[in-house]
Amino acid sequence: MNSFIAFIMGPMVWISFIIFLGGLTIKLVGILKAVRQKEPYIYSYVTLKHSLRSIGAWMIPFFPRSARMSPVYYGISYLFHVLLFLVPLFLASHIVLINEAFQISWPALNDQVADWLTLGVIAALIFFAVRRVMVPEVKFLTGAMDYVLILLVMLPFLTGFLAYHQWIAYRWITVIHILSGELVLIIIPFSRFSHMLTAPLTRAYMGSEFGHVRQAKDW
Amino acid sequence: MTDAPSSVEKPTDPAIESGLDRLTPDRIRQVIQQVLKNETGPRFKAYVETCMRCGLCAEACSYFLSNDRDPQFMPAAKVKNTIWEMLKKDGDVSKDFLRRAVRIAHLECNACKRCAMYCPFGIDIAYLMLLVRRICHKLEITPQYIQDTVNSHSVTLNQMWVKDDEWIDTLQWQEEDARDEFEDLQIPLDKVGADIMYSVIAPEPKFQAGLLYQAATLMHAAGMNWTMPSTPGWDNSNMAMYTGDNEISGRIARAFFETAARLRVKRIVMGECGHAFRSVYDMGNRWNSWVMPPFEVVHALAFYHELLTQGRISIKEKYKKKVTLHDPCNVSRGRGLHDKAREVVNMVCEDFVEMTPNREHNYCCGAGGGVINCGPPYKAERMVNNRVKAEQLAATGADVLIAPCHNCHSGLEDVIQHYDLKMEIKFLGDLIYDTMEKKIYEPGA
Numbered sequence: 001m002n003s004f005i006a007f008i009m010g011p012m013v014w015i016s017f018i019i020f021l022g023g024l025t026i027k028l029v030g031i032l033k034a035v036r037q038k039e040p041y042i043y044s045y046v047t048l049k050h051s052l053r054s055i056g057a058w059m060i061p062f063f064p065r066s067a068r069m070s071p072v073y074y075g076i077s078y079l080f081h082v083l084l085f086l087v088p089l090f091l092a093s094h095i096v097l098i099n100e101a102f103q104i105s106w107p108a109l110n111d112q113v114a115d116w117l118t119l120g121v122i123a124a125l126i127f128f129a130v131r132r133v134m135v136p137e138v139k140f141l142t143g144a145m146d147y148v149l150i151l152l153v154m155l156p157f158l159t160g161f162l163a164y165h166q167w168i169a170y171r172w173i174t175v176i177h178i179l180s181g182e183l184v185l186i187i188i189p190f191s192r193f194s195h196m197l198t199a200p201l202t203r204a205y206m207g208s209e210f211g212h213v214r215q216a217k218d219w
Numbered sequence: 220m221t222d223a224p225s226s227v228e229k230p231t232d233p234a235i236e237s238g239l240d241r242l243t244p245d246r247i248r249q250v251i252q253q254v255l256k257n258e259t260g261p262r263f264k265a266y267v268e269t270c271m272r273c274g275l276c277a278e279a280c281s282y283f284l285s286n287d288r289d290p291q292f293m294p295a296a297k298v299k300n301t302i303w304e305m306l307k308k309d310g311d312v313s314k315d316f317l318r319r320a321v322r323i324a325h326l327e328c329n330a331c332k333r334c335a336m337y338c339p340f341g342i343d344i345a346y347l348m349l350l351v352r353r354i355c356h357k358l359e360i361t362p363q364y365i366q367d368t369v370n371s372h373s374v375t376l377n378q379m380w381v382k383d384d385e386w387i388d389t390l391q392w393q394e395e396d397a398r399d400e401f402e403d404l405q406i407p408l409d410k411v412g413a414d415i416m417y418s419v420i421a422p423e424p425k426f427q428a429g430l431l432y433q434a435a436t437l438m439h440a441a442g443m444n445w446t447m448p449s450t451p452g453w454d455n456s457n458m459a460m461y462t463g464d465n466e467i468s469g470r471i472a473r474a475f476f477e478t479a480a481r482l483r484v485k486r487i488v489m490g491e492c493g494h495a496f497r498s499v500y501d502m503g504n505r506w507n508s509w510v511m512p513p514f515e516v517v518h519a520l521a522f523y524h525e526l527l528t529q530g531r532i533s534i535k536e537k538y539k540k541k542v543t544l545h546d547p548c549n550v551s552r553g554r555g556l557h558d559k560a561r562e563v564v565n566m567v568c569e570d571f572v573e574m575t576p577n578r579e580h581n582y583c584c585g586a587g588g589g590v591i592n593c594g595p596p597y598k599a600e601r602m603v604n605n606r607v608k609a610e611q612l613a614a615t616g617a618d619v620l621i622a623p624c625h626n627c628h629s630g631l632e633d634v635i636q637h638y639d640l641k642m643e644i645k646f647l648g649d650l651i652y653d654t655m656e657k658k659i660y661e662p663g664a
Contacts, residue, residue, distance in 0.1 A: 031261045038260030044510045058339060065580055066337040069278050077273075137283070138274035140290035141299060146272055198269040199340040205262070206341030213501060215555035216579050218336050 008178050009097075016182040023189025024197050031201065046208040054207020055200055057219040064219035073131065080124035084153070087117050088181075093164075111164070118161045125154045149192065155180035232596065235321055238360035239314045247317065250357045251310030259350065266342045267306065270295060276344065279337035281582045282327055285606040292604075294334040294344040297323045301351045317360060324351035325362050326597055327604065330461070330588035331548040336579065345588075352589075353463030361462045364594025368458040371421075373467050376474050377454035379421035387449050389424040393432040397439070400657055404439045406431070409482065410446035416484040417447050418475070420456035420492045420625055433652040434490060441531035442660040445488070452478030455489055457498035461589030465506060472503020479514050486515040488522050491646050493549030493624035494587060500554070518550055520623055523651060524559040527566050535656045538568040540643075542650075543617035545574070545631060546581040547624035548588075555579075560647070564621060567650050574615045582608050584622070586630020601630070602637040609638035623647045 035042050058064055067074040088094060092108035099105040109117070129150050132142040159177035163170060188194060210218035255263075277283050277293035286292045291300070301320045305312055312320075330345040338344075355361055361369075371380045381389075387408065394406040407413065417438065423430045438445045447453060452474040459468035476499075479487050489496060500516040517525075526532045544564050551557040557578040564571050576582070585605030590597075612620060612634070620635070620642050622628040628644060635642050 031265065034261040034264075039262055041505060041510075042262065054341065064336075064339075065576075066275055066278065066339070069337075070275060073273075073275070135274060137277040137288065137290040137293045137296070138272070140293070141272040141274055141295050143272075192268060192271060195269045195271060195340065198265045202265050202269055202343075203339075203341045206335055206343060209343075210336075210552075214553055216552050218341060218579075 005175065005178075008175065008182065012178075012182055016185040020185040020188050023186075024194065027189050027194060028197060031198075042205060045213060046205055047212050050208040050211030051204030053211055054218055055203050057207075057217075058203060066219075076124050076127055080121060080128075083117050083121050083124075087114060087121060087157075090114070091160075115161065115164060118157050118164075121157045122154060122161065125150050125157075145192075152180070152184055152187070156184060232321075232362050232593075234363035234366055235318060235360050238358065239318060242314065242317075242358060242360075244311070247312060247314075247358065248310035251305050251312070251354055254350070254354050254357060255305065255310070258353065263347075263350070266347060267302070269340050270298070270342055271340075273339070276334040276338050276342075279334040281329075281331075281333075281585060281607050282604050284582075285604050285608075292327060294328075294338075297328055298344055298347050302347050305354070317355070317358065320351055321355050321360050321362065324348045324355060325365070325593055326590055326600065328588065329548070329583045329585060329590050331583035332552055333548070333580070333583065336552070349461075349463060352461065353465070356463035361464075362593040362597075364596070365458055365462055365589050365592040368592055369462050369464050369467060372457070372459055372471050376451035376471060377421040378456045378458055379425045381421050381424050381454075383449075383451065386424055386453065389428055390431060390447060390449075393428055393435060397432050397435050400436060401439050401659070404435060406435050407446045408449040410444075411481075412483050413444050413446035414485045415443055415445040415488045416479045416482055416486075417445050417488050417490075418453055418455045419490045420495050421454045422456075422625060423490065430490060430646070430648065433648050436652065436657075437526070437532065437648070437655075440655065440657065440659055441526050442662075443531075446482055446484065448478045448482060450478065455487075455495040455499050456492065457495065457503065458589060458592055460498050460502050461494070461592070468498070469503065469506035472499060473507050475499060475503065476507070476513055484514070486517055488517045489519060491519040491623040491625065491628075491648060493547040493553065494589075494626055497549040497553050518554065518556060519648060520550060520556045520560045520563065523563045523647060527563060527651075531660045532651070533656045534567055534651075534654045536654060538619075538650050538654050539570070540568075540618040541570040541572060541616070542568045542619040542621055542645075543572050543574050543612070543615040544577075545584065545620060545622045545624075545627055546578055547622070547627045548581075548583055550624065551581060552579045560623060563647060563651075567647070567654055572615050572617050574611050574617075576611075582611055584608065584624075584627035584630040585634065587624075587626045591626060591630050591633075598633065602633060605630075605634055606638075609634050609640060612642065613638070613640055618643065619650075620644045621647050621650065 061078055062068055062071065062074065090109045091114050092111055095105050095108045129147060132138050132146060156177055159173050159180060163173045163177050207218055210216050272295065274293065274295065276295050280292060280294050282292040290296050301323055304316065328348040330348055332343065332345045335341055335343050335345065368378045371378055375381065390406045390408065394404060397404045417434060419431065455475055457468055457471050459471060496518045500512050504512040542564065544560060546557045585601055585608055590601060620631060622631050622644055623646060628646060632644050635644060
């Protein structure tokens with residue numbers, strides 16, 4: 001058991017990050033090469049200025065009209081995405097592990113704050129799931145995979161929350177926590193989670209078509 | 220204003236039905252695979268892989284809003300019911316599926332691109348719907364009326380079977396009539412080296428010849444050095460662009476630009492049409508491998524703005540009735556001309572009231588993107604599918620609706636009639652013609 005834990009806390013972390021970052025890099029290079037080969041016109045229309053203008057406009061909370069028309073979903077979704085990165089990266093116990101391995105560290109979130117924020121992430125995911133059942137137009141689009149993706153993201157946060165409180169089966173919960181975190185990293189490049197890479201690209205292209213060619217706003 | 224969608228009888232289109240009769244499962248699979256594999260690339264792949272099924276596009280779509288938020292009409296659902304299914308089954312789809320797919324792509328989407336502005340990722344669903352139309356074109360199941368306009372383009376290079384001599388005849392007829400107002404007025408044909416080639420869409424000579432008259436008086440009064448071609452290439456409309464017949468679409472645009480090149484004009488000015496503008500300033504050039512059009516293409520709205528701000532024409536007395544302005548997709552969301560349009564309206568009219576939403580966010584007329592060109596069999600459902608527009612217009616309380624685009628104009632005329640809105644509909648050119656000083660511009664005067 002100890003050697004298994006050593007594996008998932010050691011080499012497996014490396015493997016996960018290599019697949020996560022390597023997978024996204026290969027995907028990006030693949031997209032850029034395919035654009036060059038099959039749709040080179042895209043390079044004629046994409047401009048850095050209009051790409052950043054569009055991405056920037058969509059990063060400002062409640063700036064796009066679309067965001068103002070669905071404020072609850074947008075607000076929750078926006079916070080969720082921020083916390084998704086913020087909580088794991090600034091969690092004291094994660095920073096301790098990184099410090100042990102690389103002798104680097106950075107300021108951590110207060111444990112109690114992190115605990116509440118973790119609950120926030122879980123609540124947001126429950127909201128997304130409920131929305132998929134309750135809102136007819138979202139329900140119409142939803143397939144089994146959408147719930148699987150929600151569960152996959154929820155698992156590391158839920159087990160992290162349980163592990164912190166050490167209510168039940170601490171050791172097992174921690175193992176599931178580590179494994180599920182690694183699983184999410186590994187599947188990012190191969191699932192719709194890769195929108196973390198492709199969404200800025202589609203936004204940049206649309207932003208450029210609107211800004212550069214159409215001389216209109218796209219938010 | 221509450222017709223339920225189910226109350227509309229779904230007609231059977233003879234072109235769709237006879238096309239479907241000819242198809243075999245092999246042929247269907249082969250065409251879909253060919254288009255999806257060879258005619259798409261990473262852009263298509265990214266759109267399919269990036270959509271998170273969040274449903275935010277629903278709020279953008281006038282079809283969805285007009286049909287009491289029926290999920291079938293939301294943009295992503297239209298993709299789900301066409302492209303996703305074709306991908307999932309690798310082209311192995313039934314004729315019933317295709318019958319529905321043609322209707323979705325041709326009659327339940329105006330390709331207005333409003334949804335691209337409501338998707339956080341900027342996924343271009345209009346592009347995906349045009350891809351479905353491309354597949355329908357290759358399967359030869361395009362709706363009859365719009366296919367006929369493409370056939371006309373193919374034979375005559377104009378949309379409405381206008382014969383070469385009829386075209387010249389109509390211009391001369393309008394020239395003669397306009398000489399009642401301006402003694403020396405000419406519609407100069409094939410004047411090589413003129414500053415401006417003025418171009419129109421085929422419905423103008425076919426049944427709106429008065430618009431040629433108005434444009435000629437405007438050009439004459441403003442003292443422009445202009446010309447119109449006497450040969451095919453005068454029509455800037457492009458219905459093939461909307462049926463996915465890219466080859467004919469490219470041919471039309473090429474003939475158009477070559478006509479301008481033959482006349483060695485400095486720029487092309489065009490009448491109040493949206494899709495035609497888009498076809499020459501943004502689409503036709505791409506098919507013919509120009510990043511940007513080889514000529515400066517000026518839409519009527521920008522041209523009016525230029526004439527009025529330069530003082531080449533002046534307004535005698537402003538138009539008195541309360542007016543509102545419809546922003547056509549292809550000139551507003553499509554080219555950002557909405558602010559210039561407002562300046563012109565304010566220079567010409569006394570009492571202007573906005574409709575909401577407006578500018579890039581305006582609702583589509585429901586006619587554009589080739590929908591109205593699918594013809595009278597589909598008019599009833601077109602009216603049901605654009606209830607939201609009627610409500611938006613009614614809320615302005617305006618007496619006159621300005622619609623500076625042919626498609627919008629025809630579509631909104633139907634909406635006004637169907638929903639019994641007490642509103643007149645005008646082109647911006649109509650109002651300028653009515654209110655301008657009928658005298659010839661003299662520099663420095």
